[in-house]
Amino acid sequence: MPTETNRQNVFPRNSSFDVSNLRGGMSPGFLPRSPIRPSRLHSDNYSIDFSEGTMRSDTASSIASEDVYSHSDLLSMNRDDDLEVRSLESLGSTREQGTLADVCVKLQAALADAAKYRVQLNEEICKREKAEMDLASVIQKEDETKSALIKEKQEMEFLHKHEIEMIQRQLDLLQEEHKKVQEERDNAVKEEILHKQEIKIVQNRLDLLQEEYNKLQERDNAVKEEVLHKQEINIVQSRLDLLLVEYKKLKEERDKAVEEAEELRGSAGHRSHATFSKISLLELEQATENFSKKHKIGEGGFGSVYKGFLRNTMVAIKMLHPQSLQGKPEFEQEVAVLSTMRHPNLVTLIGICSEKSALIYEYLPNGSLEDRLACQGGTPPLTWQVRMRIIGEICRALLFLHSNPNPIVHGDLKPANILLDGNLVCKLSDFGISRLLMETNSNTLVYRTEYPRGTFAYMDPEFLTSGELTVKSDVYSFGIIILRLLTGNPPINIAADVEDAIETHSLHLIIDESAGEWPFVQAEKLANLGLRCAQMRRRKRLDLESEWKLVEGLMQASSLSVSPSFKSQLDEKGTPSYFMCPISQEVMKDPHVAADGYTYEAEAIKGWLDGGHKTSPMTNLPLPHQELTPNYALRSAIQEWLVKHS
Template sequence: MATATAGSSSPHTGDSPEPSFSGEKVYVAVGAQSRATLLWALHKFPQGTAFVLLHVYSPPKFLHILGAKIPAGQLREQELIAHKKMDLQRISDNLDQYQLICAQQKVQTEKLVVESDDVAQGLVDLISEHNVSMLVMGAADDKHCAKKMKVLKSKKARVVEQHADPFCKIWFICKGTLVYCRKAAPVSHDMIRDCRQSGTSAQSSVERSSSLSEIWCASNTWMHKLILEPHIETTSSYRYSDKVKEDTKERDKSDNELQHILMELERVRQEAYEEKCRREKAEQELFEALQKAQASENLYFGELKQRNEIEVKLATTIEEVERLARTADELAAKLQKEYEKILVLEKRSAHSDRIIKDLMLQRDKAVREAEAVCVKNGESTAIADRTMHITELSISEIKEATCNFDHSLKVGESVYGSVYKGFLRHTNVAVKKLNPESTQSLSQFNQEVEILSRVRHPNLVTLIGACKDARALVYEYMPNGSLDDRLACKDNSKPLSWQLRTRIASNICSALIFLHSNKPHSIVHSDLKASNILLDGNNVAKLSGFGVCRMLTDEFKATTTLYRHTHPKGSFVYIDPEYAISGDLTPLSDVYSFGIILLRLLTGRSGFGLLKDVQRAVEKGCLQAILDSSAGDWPLMHAEQLARVGLRCCEIRRKNRPDLQTEVWTVLEPMLRSASSMLCSLSFKSVSEDFGNVPSYFICPIQQDVMRDPLIAADGFTYEAEAIIEWFDIGHYTSLMTYLDLPHRDLLPNHALRSAIQEWLQTNAD
């Protein structure tokens, strides 16, 4: 075993370039962190020196998989091969980076990767097999490196230094600094003679054998003899020194022959190595070609299988599509038949509705004429004949419309009875069935029939018909329910905006003025509350609940007490305090209830304790703190005006309460105009969205719905016939759009617009 003394030298620290012999290559052992070692070699050897980048790959005994160390012996062969390929690829990438560094220095390099279970032994074997004469490698691991290190601390470095071929010169580097240099062993005359003899026998072996393997064995015989018996060199040098001097000529001749033999062996060895490389390359290419062929075959079979599956699915899909197409054709045919039936029914319904409207208009006209005659004669039609001027319905019709008063159709309930949603004569209606057990149900039935059959106003609920046997009253259906429910946002309904609340207050005020100024008898509602104020589809308020209302005769108009009732009726929160104490009922009793409703519209709160809270907020100037924020940003001036009007209406003494027509309406009318201008744009936008971007000129400004029978008024605007006629009937002579007085109340049919609306409706229905 060679030791450091066999070819030792002191650590070399000089910076001069190392000599290079022609044809010799410098092997540099590199790893993942060997950049400094390579740069040192490039600096130390002269330009033009050929370098071989050497790496010994040692398969790991443990593999890191999912954070755990698994012995390599426990893995399958395919997994080991895959890990090995990844490691070799990583090594190749590192060598490519080192080659790039060498290329930048214009240095010719080669890559050499060998596999060995032990890195140090692999380096020793490679030096012997490749006759490496110059090797540069690391002196220690990175964690043991130190600039002032003088001895080899790496076990691999020590093994290579002791067991490597003595004719190989080795430089041990640490962090770009030479730590130790092992020189090559000198060659003596005895060793040359032995080498010549070994060479002669090797040459005869070459002549006797034409096999490359035998040539390789012959050359290695001489090389191993030099490695295994280095000590003979020194001994023979001193023993035969005199004889060498005498036989110089013979020795020179033998040296020439030996040199020739060595050159021939080197050539043969090189050819064998090249042949081996070619065979390995051919085997690798064949292996890769077989792998590609296998992969192509697997891909072909996979695609063939996938194609077959797709064809099966496609056939199934085609069958399903054909079946669905047949089903769709059948449904389309059925739908067409049903659609034709619906068109026929709609035509009949429209015709029936028109007839009903015409009859109702004729009836109302006749009633007004009869009332005018009665007034002229000083008599009341109600007192004269007690005739019921509404449609009389049978009990069977009522039961059919409500599915025999099905509980699921009940939309309201009170002590006086229950309200059901029904469908009567192609129209949605509300059926109020009075409690038959109540002794006053019959009087309430007659009272509502008597009042609602004689008065008409846009803000009074319309009584369609009645059934005396069932004690049922049929009203127009109000889809948005009561004001009480909307203030409480029942069923998660959208909160009412302050504009809508202003309009609702104006609607109620208008209805009360109409009732109180009714001729020949004033009407006091006497049960005005939020639950008796209903909202239609456009949130227009209409009064209901006339079961306890009272008609006041003209002979008591000048007196304070217009009607005496010993038992006041109504909700406690809304009831007039003087009426509750004395039982004296006057129109000012409705004014008190209206004041409570105004305060509820402002605050959104219930009536209990509301009056005192609003009074305190107004006095302290903090009204905004108790306003209902869900209504939006109230204009503070409007809110204060409404609050003060509401407080005046709720004065304890009647004589201090304002008159609705001369005082309250003058405050509400400007607010209504301001709110209506905002609601108009919002309503048109809402209707346009609901009807699929319907043109704005198809919408009635009053009903906010698509017109069916458009009429042109004197202001140049078009309205729905029923709406504009009702507007004129209640005594209005101003335009709804310009708020200016109309020169006349003549109406002209708008045939062109009516045709356009019908065409649009038919197109959208298709």
């Protein structure tokens, strides 16, 4: 550390040096060239005063960079100090050599110490500058951080404020809703209280009324019982009167129907009783809603067909065109045939309306075979098993028609005239051009006409050329129908196409695949059967009765339930099966038609219904109603048969 004397030898910059103060001897006018720089350095926290050799704090000031000298300046100052010392020494030698030498030595030492302190100070200043720069950088970063924090805080405060406002709004809304709910609840409670009070008042009134009613009931019981007895007696009497009138009316209708049937069958060459009911035009209008279009289910050259609900039974009503010249003869011919024939595969004639030349048949919901082959209305194709069964049923119906003493030829057999019931059982219809065959001089059964009629594609070629209609004419039509059911092709040239397919062993290519996978052996037998029936020459066509076993075998091979054969339609006593009640299995005395379309003995079907059954005994399907309709036609036929076999 420098001594007090050394500290006093450090002078400010540009100040004069009075040598006379150094123990006298120096000239008062001598002014040394002082190289010494300002002796005070400033910083943020302290200042160094070399003139006093101490360091003091000065927090209020900052460093003045322009008053700080570099290391090279300090070295230059040292050299100048050395020159001054030498000058002083030279001066002192002339006056006071001893004292001046000491002073110079001390001064030189002080200057050396000052130079050393200057170097240290400069190093400290550099470190201080670096520290200040680091501090400034830290302060700047701190300021930036503070600014970011302040900004984030402001944003958070804004968001919190916004959220608080939203929550406050929601709270306000919830409070309003709560207030409304509370008000509604209070109102509901008030209303409930009022309702309870009203209910209580009404209950009291009801109790009073009940008491009064009970008193009146007790008072009037005797009177009412007496009145009821009188009314019951009157009702029973009225019913008896009505039944008596109805009985007389039915008896008159039956007698009249029998007379008409006698006349019709007499004109046809054989005797029988009528088996149909007379139906008025008013009943037909009510059944069809005055022949509304929505009830029309078919139309053709003969007329229109309507669906209707007549006498608790669904029926089909065929209205012949009144302007048709052939309408009346066809009407009479169909009545004559169907009124004398009953068979499971013939359509049932329920009644006639002479006023409108209308025929009323049983309703068959599945339409015609032609419609089903065309899948009309989106119905699924008939399977090959069903087709095989239909072929057998057609064959059985033809055998029935052809085996009469005077055979009946249908004359217009085609898929459009073959109807299907709910179980796809076929029934032949449209007997308008059918004919009774009469024995000729050549002992053959034939009907001759100059104007052959029918559908060209199914008509017997020899009937077209000769005008002679025989049972073989129906056989030809049957053959074309077989080939149609097998192939699904149109009837024109179908026989030639099937024959070519058999000869070229390509029958499998023309079989109708929509019917399923036909067994080839059965399909081939069926194709040959159809071709043998559809021969161009009448004498080459097969005989149905002799070939029935083949047809029946094909039906059995189709794995479907087979209806009894033609001969089995008669039991051991020769009773037609359709005379038998399906429930009691006895000949019916009072046949009635139920809602399922089947005919039963009245007592048997009533017992079935009274036993709680709501389904058909035949189909097990629900019955739409439990009304029964007398089947006068079948009852007349049974009575006639019983008379003949009595």
